[in-house]
Amino acid sequence: MSNAIWAEDLHVRYRAKNGKWIEAVQGLSFQVQAGEVVGFLGPNGAGKSTTLKALMGFIEPCAGYCEIFGEPAGTLESRTRVGYLPEVALYYPFLSPLETLTLYGELQGLHGRQLRTEALHLLEVVGLADAATKRNKTLSKGMLQRVGIAQALLGEPELLILDEVTSGLDPVGRKELRHILHARRDAGCTLFFSSHELSEVEMLCDRILLIHNGKFVEERQIPELKAELRNYELTYDGQASLLDLTEDWSEPKPGEYVARFHSKEALIEAVDRIHQSKGKIIDVVAQEGSLEDYFVETIGRAA
Amino acid sequence: MRKIRCWNAIARAVLLEALRRKDLWVIAILGFIMILGASALGFFGVAGLEVFVKDLSVTVLGLFSTIVAVLTSVRLLPDEIRNRTLYPLLARPISRFDLLFGKFLGAVFASWIGFLSLSFLTAIALLIFHVQFEWVMVQYLVAKMMGLVVICAVTLALSTFMTPQAGATMSFVLAFGSSMMIRGLVMASDSASAPMKGMFQVVNAMLPQYSIFDMGSRAANIGWSAAPLWVMGALLGYMVVYSGAMLVLSWSKFRKQAI
Numbered sequence: 001m002s003n004a005i006w007a008e009d010l011h012v013r014y015r016a017k018n019g020k021w022i023e024a025v026q027g028l029s030f031q032v033q034a035g036e037v038v039g040f041l042g043p044n045g046a047g048k049s050t051t052l053k054a055l056m057g058f059i060e061p062c063a064g065y066c067e068i069f070g071e072p073a074g075t076l077e078s079r080t081r082v083g084y085l086p087e088v089a090l091y092y093p094f095l096s097p098l099e100t101l102t103l104y105g106e107l108q109g110l111h112g113r114q115l116r117t118e119a120l121h122l123l124e125v126v127g128l129a130d131a132a133t134k135r136n137k138t139l140s141k142g143m144l145q146r147v148g149i150a151q152a153l154l155g156e157p158e159l160l161i162l163d164e165v166t167s168g169l170d171p172v173g174r175k176e177l178r179h180i181l182h183a184r185r186d187a188g189c190t191l192f193f194s195s196h197e198l199s200e201v202e203m204l205c206d207r208i209l210l211i212h213n214g215k216f217v218e219e220r221q222i223p224e225l226k227a228e229l230r231n232y233e234l235t236y237d238g239q240a241s242l243l244d245l246t247e248d249w250s251e252p253k254p255g256e257y258v259a260r261f262h263s264k265e266a267l268i269e270a271v272d273r274i275h276q277s278k279g280k281i282i283d284v285v286a287q288e289g290s291l292e293d294y295f296v297e298t299i300g301r302a303a
Numbered sequence: 304m305r306k307i308r309c310w311n312a313i314a315r316a317v318l319l320e321a322l323r324r325k326d327l328w329v330i331a332i333l334g335f336i337m338i339l340g341a342s343a344l345g346f347f348g349v350a351g352l353e354v355f356v357k358d359l360s361v362t363v364l365g366l367f368s369t370i371v372a373v374l375t376s377v378r379l380l381p382d383e384i385r386n387r388t389l390y391p392l393l394a395r396p397i398s399r400f401d402l403l404f405g406k407f408l409g410a411v412f413a414s415w416i417g418f419l420s421l422s423f424l425t426a427i428a429l430l431i432f433h434v435q436f437e438w439v440m441v442q443y444l445v446a447k448m449m450g451l452v453v454i455c456a457v458t459l460a461l462s463t464f465m466t467p468q469a470g471a472t473m474s475f476v477l478a479f480g481s482s483m484m485i486r487g488l489v490m491a492s493d494s495a496s497a498p499m500k501g502m503f504q505v506v507n508a509m510l511p512q513y514s515i516f517d518m519g520s521r522a523a524n525i526g527w528s529a530a531p532l533w534v535m536g537a538l539l540g541y542m543v544v545y546s547g548a549m550l551v552l553s554w555s556k557f558r559k560q561a562i
Binding site for chain 1: 305308309311312313315316319320323324386387388390391392393394395396397398559561562
């Protein structure tokens, strides 16, 4: 599978308002393969938006290299295949969503009836068909974010780079967005996005990349990570010894024990032992681990 | 063809902004005030004041068209950067030069529309009182429109190097004071030593020569003939070279600017 994004030892710095140079990205290397859905995570100020801007060519890296589908990032060839949603969605207040999409579509190389049909279709997809001719300045933050999503989808890009994709969207909007992104993924589009909404990341992504202070921290496959974070809580009574299977156990009531296991195998073994020792299983609960806890813990370790 | 489509789309957005932000409506209101002014002059008897009225009209036309050109051009890029509307634009497969040039074209068209609308209203206002411009007025309009192109290019260049407020101030100083500065430089050059003379001449050449586009006196006076065609050709040449240089200057700053 070919790389949709390839970043190698990327360094990006910018001058702050006080005149000091800030190295926002420090030697970041990663790859995103074509067709993958990758979440780009990190706390505020980690360098996510700066990295995405470098991929779009808005900022020139001071060292390192990044490519989009084999073309140097920021070139016209690379941008032809990318749809981009900026972190803060501001669109011309004096244009309507339809006019906004028409403008961006023309710059994308679309024109005529094809452009109008696509613009109207996308406005319908993002739920803005009724507001197509209203001025952008009269739209809410969430509606503007929808305009942003629609403009990113113009021209059916092969790669979507989305910065804080769920920002400003209500739960209904998030669900609709999830459907849209799933449809794009099913159509073979590569998705690379940053978000603070870990539940969305969990539902959408194949893989996550974690950065902190401009440096790479960790990358994880979501199914593996979920399996790792999943645990099973077993409540039982009796005299079975489970100490070699887990150290995480408690006795909430006299004679009744609660043990937690990180693997299904350990749980099955525990159930066997309880039966053999004539004990009684009172309850078994499977708990999905929290990505938030994982995030906080991992970033805490990296800090 | 694709580039022309891009420039057209960007210029159209600038024009729409100028129209919907009601910048050009200000021109219409000013035109209406001018009609009222002309009515007052008519009330007191305009006979014998024809040259004065026409001179006043071309001065007002020059003043307000310059204001529109400067105020439209100066916010093109700074506003885009401040409002972050630049990101979705530059995410498209267009170069920064295409964006700059499209914006420049939009500013030029907006100031042309403002200028021509005001000229039309002025001509109607004066016609009411039987004051007529001669055909040399057309030449005045064409020359002024070329002058507006240079004003837009200079203002755009200034706005890429300084804040919009500073850029607008600097552009107004150049637009209304360059002829005075140039006269001062010429006088200083006459009495300066050889090396200083050369320096004054270089500075003079670098300043925008807006006064050469002002054919107001020729249009206001009665019976003056039109300027020869080669003069218009020379003005066109100056416009292309100077505006081109300003655009290159803007682009040299904007092309690597982190946004």
